[in-house]
Amino acid sequence: MPQHNQTKLAHRRSHSHYLLRYQLRHCIRLGKGQQAMFHPPQSTTWQRIQIAYRSFPLYASKALVDIWWPFVTADELLFHVVMLLSSIDLARTSGTTDDNSEAELFSESLSLLRGRLADPTATTSISNATVAAVALLAALEHQRGNIRALQMHISALKSIVDQAGGLSTIKAENPMVANVLFWCALVAINEPSLLPLKYEDVLQTVDDTEGFSLLTHDGGEADLFDLGLDSQTAYVLHDVQRLSRLYTSTIEYGSPDQAMNVLNQLCMILQRLLTLSKLPDDATETPGLSQNCRLAGVIHVFTSLSGYFPDPTMMLHALVRDIKVSPTRMINAIGTGGHLLLWLLGVAGITAHSMPERAWFVGHLVVVVQDLEIKSWETFRSNLVKLAFHDNFCDVSFQMLWEEVRRKQDALDLYN
DSSP states (O other): OOHHHHHHHHHHHHHHHHHHHHHHHHHEEEOGGGOEEEOOOOOOHHHIIIIIHHHOSSOOOHHHHHHHHHHHHTOHHHHHHHHHHHHHHHHHHHSOOOHHHHHHHHHHHHHHHHHHHTOTTSTTTTOHHHHHHHHHHHHHHHHHTOHHHHHHHHHHHHHHHHHTTOHHHHHHHOHHHHHHHHHHHHHHHTOTTOOSSOOSOOOOOOOOOSSOOOTTOOSOOOOGGGGTOOHHHHHHHHHHHHHHHHHHHHHHHSOHHHHHHHHHHHHHHHHHHHHHTTSOSOSSSSTTHHHHHHHHHHHHHHHHHOOSSSOOHHHHHHHHHHHHHSHHHHHHHHOSOOHHHHHHHHHHHHHTTTSTHHHHHHHHHHHHHHHTTOOSHHHHHHHHHTTOOOTTTSHHHHHHHHHHHHHHHHHHTOOO
């Protein structure tokens, strides 16, 4: 990089750190008697781009951030924690650090949290903002690898949620906070089979919202019962199918209420899939079929939920390895000419993009696409759409996988 460009880049990074410090100090002013008072900041475009979107713990769309950001800026503790996350994220993406600012924000965040939790009679002691701040701190310690602090925050989070009446009680009052708690706790604990926080009302099926185009969907859906799945897995994956058809159009172009409805359902479907994945896989005649579909469903939903922070990569890699364990038994039972197997290998394959296991999934996909006589990206995509596919959200990663499969085919000279 030319020297003058390096100078400009360093200046922009330094300026961003300055703006973060300015935003915080502008909101903490001395009141009467020299006591610090919190004043909610005025929302700006810079705040939304640099702080709101990148500190939002789920996939950040405008509709969801419009709900999240006013909630953050109205509470001193939560605002401090989000500023801390923004400072850390800026350091990671820019390659520069401001250790003093991070240490100051971290110390002040913990001080504010201790003050609230030490006074159980205070109206803000277990407010929704306080619980959200604890969840974000737990996710932060997961990112840092600070296991002792992570366990402390998770324990505190579970205790606070129990005092509030459970996750579903919080959701009834503030769905955004409930989803943030569920997601941060799940990713922070880093064990797909563990659910630190659970919704109590996860049996509802998807509300198929009217009024949205299906973008590039062709409208066809595979009948999951015809594919040999057990009824519980088929029902929940059918909800995944339906929600996938609505996801992009609603999250990107719907109203905040519509986007929140989709987010609620995604989180509850994820809980249902993870709960089912703990059950023994003896409900069908095909070994490994239902369990692999549950795990692939989890990965598929994770893809749409994942944002900048917290990073679920470790958990996704664990799920990919779990899927890789048993397909051989399934393939021996049903062969390689099934569309369900194509979807399973595809979902795991795009998630394994940086893993050694990627080559294993690509190699098996070569055989499957040959047996299904799939010779184009358009045909490959249409088969994925019939099972579950996030419109305009998975296209790039799946097309890259398809091109890799074709290159592998050419290398093996299968078509010749």
